[in-house]
Amino acid sequence: MSRSRYKIYNEDQPHFLTATIVEWMPLFTNPEITALVLDSLRFLQKDRQVVLYAYVIMEHHLHLIASSPELKARVKEFKSFTARQIIDYAQGRGFVGLLEKLHDAKEMHKTKSMYQVWQEGSHPQEIYGEKMLIQKIDYIHNNPVRRGYVDEAREWRYSSARNYGGMEGLLEVKTDWRNEE
Numbered sequence: 001m002s003r004s005r006y007k008i009y010n011e012d013q014p015h016f017l018t019a020t021i022v023e024w025m026p027l028f029t030n031p032e033i034t035a036l037v038l039d040s041l042r043f044l045q046k047d048r049q050v051v052l053y054a055y056v057i058m059e060h061h062l063h064l065i066a067s068s069p070e071l072k073a074r075v076k077e078f079k080s081f082t083a084r085q086i087i088d089y090a091q092g093r094g095f096v097g098l099l100e101k102l103h104d105a106k107e108m109h110k111t112k113s114m115y116q117v118w119q120e121g122s123h124p125q126e127i128y129g130e131k132m133l134i135q136k137i138d139y140i141h142n143n144p145v146r147r148g149y150v151d152e153a154r155e156w157r158y159s160s161a162r163n164y165g166g167m168e169g170l171l172e173v174k175t176d177w178r179n180e181e
Helices: 031-047 071-090 096-104 131-143
Strands: 015-021 051-056 061-066
Touching: 015 071, 031 051, 031 071, 051 131, 061 071, 061 131, 071 096
Parallel strands: none
Antiparallel strands: 015 061, 051 061
C-alpha cells in the first residue's frame, strides 16, 4: 500500500491541518459558533495534550499547526465534538435553513447522523523543519490579509498572528519553538 502525503504518520511532529465547513458555508461569521470552536481547541490544549503553534479561523474554514501524541484521534474528536455543538446551537435557535443545508450536505454513506458540518479529512501535512514551519505560519497568518479583510495579519482577531506580534491572542500558542533544536 502506498503512503499518502495527506495522512498523519508521525503524530508527535507538528502538522499543518485544514478543516473546512461543508459547501463552504460561512458559519464562522457567527461569533457564538466561532466561540464553540475556540472553546474546543482550549479543551484539547488543556486536557488532551494538543500543542498549537499557529491557527487562523476564517468564515468557513480554519488552519492549524498542531502536534499531539495522538493527533489523529484529537482531530477526529475536535471535528466530531464541534459538529455536535454547532448542530445543537442551530437547533436551539431554530436555524431551520442552516439545518436543512447541513442535512442536504450529508454524504449518503453517513447513516449514523442527520447532518454533516465538516468536509471529510483535514489535509494534514507534516512539518519538516523550521523553514517549512515558518512558511506555513506565514501562510496561516496572511490568510485574512490575502482575502482583504485586514491590512496586517495581527489585526485579525481569530489568528495566532496576534500572539506572534506581541499581543494577547484568543488561544495560547507555542511561539518559542525556535529554542527547541
